[in-house]
Amino acid sequence: MYPDERVERLVTFEFVPIRVHVRDADDVYAHVSQRLNVQWTPTVLILDEDGIERHRVEGFLPVDDFLAQLKLGLARVAFQRGAFDEAERRFRQVVDEHPQSEAAPEALYWIGVSRYKGQGDASALAETARAFSTRYTDSAWAKKASVWRAA
Amino acid sequence: MTENGIAWRRDAERALGEAKQHQKRALVDFTAAPM
Numbered sequence: 001m002y003p004d005e006r007v008e009r010l011v012t013f014e015f016v017p018i019r020v021h022v023r024d025a026d027d028v029y030a031h032v033s034q035r036l037n038v039q040w041t042p043t044v045l046i047l048d049e050d051g052i053e054r055h056r057v058e059g060f061l062p063v064d065d066f067l068a069q070l071k072l073g074l075a076r077v078a079f080q081r082g083a084f085d086e087a088e089r090r091f092r093q094v095v096d097e098h099p100q101s102e103a104a105p106e107a108l109y110w111i112g113v114s115r116y117k118g119q120g121d122a123s124a125l126a127e128t129a130r131a132f133s134t135r136y137t138d139s140a141w142a143k144k145a146s147v148w149r150a151a
Numbered sequence: 152m153t154e155n156g157i158a159w160r161r162d163a164e165r166a167l168g169e170a171k172q173h174q175k176r177a178l179v180d181f182t183a184a185p186m
Contacts, residue, residue: 011178014175015176015177015178016166016167016170016175017166017180018163018177018178018179019179019180020159020179020180021182021183022182022183023183028159032163032179032181033181042180042181043181044179044181045178045179046177046179047167047176047177047178047179049170049171049174049175050171051167051177054176070178073176077176
């Protein structure tokens with residue numbers, strides 16, 4: 001389904017893929033894109049076990065960024081169901097394995113939130129703010145974390 | 152709904168059921184790339 005072997009491996013291992021092609025029967029594409037509010041291709045949605053959308057990627061991305069987004073989505077699914085240890089591990093995987101991706105600063109932010117929510121440890125937020133003082137300093141996520149400096 | 156539409160819906164429902172059964176997530180890929 002995906003030409004890149006790493007993407008194919010991740011998709012096969014973690015997901016059940018469903019493809020909707022714009023050239024599918026009009027009623028299929030119209031019905032599904034309207035129901036899921038999709039206005040453009042490519043758009044990739046990650047749905048949780050109950051079919052609820054948890055993550056959305058709109059527009060083409062190079063392989064490394066796409067992989068990072070898929071892993072970010074998996075982390076968000078875990079976070080949403082309150083599996084904060086798993087979420088922290090998955091967010092960390094994004095930062096460690098795809099440090100140059102756009103997803104990495106977002107993941108770094110949510111590592112701190114996951115640890116705070118999972119363990120009630122407010123120092124995780126301050127630690128995250130400190131981490132942003134040396135990494136991804138110009139990102140929007142660094143600004144968001146800046147409020148935790150005194151935490 | 153056309154036969155294609157009915158078939159697609161059946162496939163999508165099967166995929167969502169499979170995702171739930173195996174505790175996987177569903178990846179819905181809207182694409183215009185050549186098949």
